[in-house]
Every structure is written in C-alpha cells, then in structure tokens.
Amino acid sequence: MQVPVADRLRLTEIFLSLQGESRSAGWPTVFVRLTGCPLRCQYCDTAYAFHGGDWWEIDAILAEVARHGVRHVCVTGGEPLAQKRCLVLLQRLCDAGYEVSLETSGAIDVADVDPRVVRVVDLKTPGSLEQHRNRLENIPLLTPRDQVKFVICSREDYDWAKGMLVEHRLDSRCEVLFSPSFTEVAPRDLAEWIIADRLPVRFQTQLHKQLWGEEKGR
16 A cells, blocks of 8 residues: 555665764764755765655654664754654654654754754854855744754854854853864864853764764764
8 A cells, every 4th residue: 555645754864873963962863864955055964865765654764763772863864854744753753752853954944843852953154155044033943952053164154153142142042052064174273262252152073973984874
C-alpha cells in the first residue's frame, strides 16, 4: 500500500554520534538529517544534503531512532523546516520522551515548532552571503530554552554579530553561541575577541570536526 505523503519525509541520513555543538555538546545523539535547503551559505559543510535522499515514513524514522538507544535527538539538514512535515516529526519525537533539538537557519518561521524542542537558530552573518535571508521575526519568539548561533567568518562578522547581540538583547532571551567558521577564523582569535569585549556569549567549536574531520555520518 502506498504511504500517504503526509506521513513521509525525505531524509539524507540518520546516524549516531556525539553532539558537536550547542548546549548539548558531548552527548551521544541521534542525528536525523532531512534533505533540502533554500539557502546556500558559502561555508556549508552539508551541501550533500541539498538534493537526493530517500522517502521515509515517520514511523520508520521513530523506529530507527529508537534502535540507537540514546535519549538525545537532533533534527537537522539542510534546512529541516523546509519540509513542513518536520513539525510532525518533532512532535512525535517529543511525545516519545526524547530530548529533541532542531538546527534551523532562521530563515523560516519557527512559531509552530513544538515548545518542548530546543530551537538552535543560526542567524546568518554577512560572511555567510545569506544575511538577507534572516527572518528577524523569529527573534521575539525565542525563549530561555532556545539558542542563537553565529558562525563568525571574519572580524567584520564578529562586530556585526556583537551589534545584533546588543540591538536585540539576545542574551536576555536565550543562550547565544559564537562559533568560528572552520577554515576562516582561528578559534583562538575568536576566543580572545570575546574575552576582550566580555561578551555574554558561549564560545564553541565543532567538536565533531576535531574528532573526525569532514567525515560524513559523524
């Protein structure tokens, strides 16, 4: 019997690894990577998820997540919210008792995301070449449960992100993460800028890249 489209999502991969970023860094986590993204950030490290993938029933996704036997699940992409049925998957994962996070570009409305989900919203810096895609209407929706991430490509990006932090009082809404673009800013440089300015942000690097480099499924 053909599965109704409403019960399916296009997936690139599901795998178990350590969470490499965000508040949950270091936790064994199942990653559910959905296919497709309307953005083209110049530093993207998951361009293989732009196209292709396979259709999965949501029940099958839940079963595969359960098979790995951990409580943390991260729904990512691509841009997962580009598939509207992602909202159903997030709700089902929460209902099943998982600690669920969503990695989103911030270019799509996050208002309908299940409130039990930790929304990690990536505000695009000028250096990403996708700054114009930021949906600033998402900012007032953020809560202390959520996180905002800036990928810093240059000193100019850092100054822009610092301005956004102040203008929107982001640290009073949620946790703020500053991360160096993997090949463009030295982690030590970004760390020293943050310390010098005493910014109320969390410095982070991509733990998974330190451990496994650019290897897929990690």
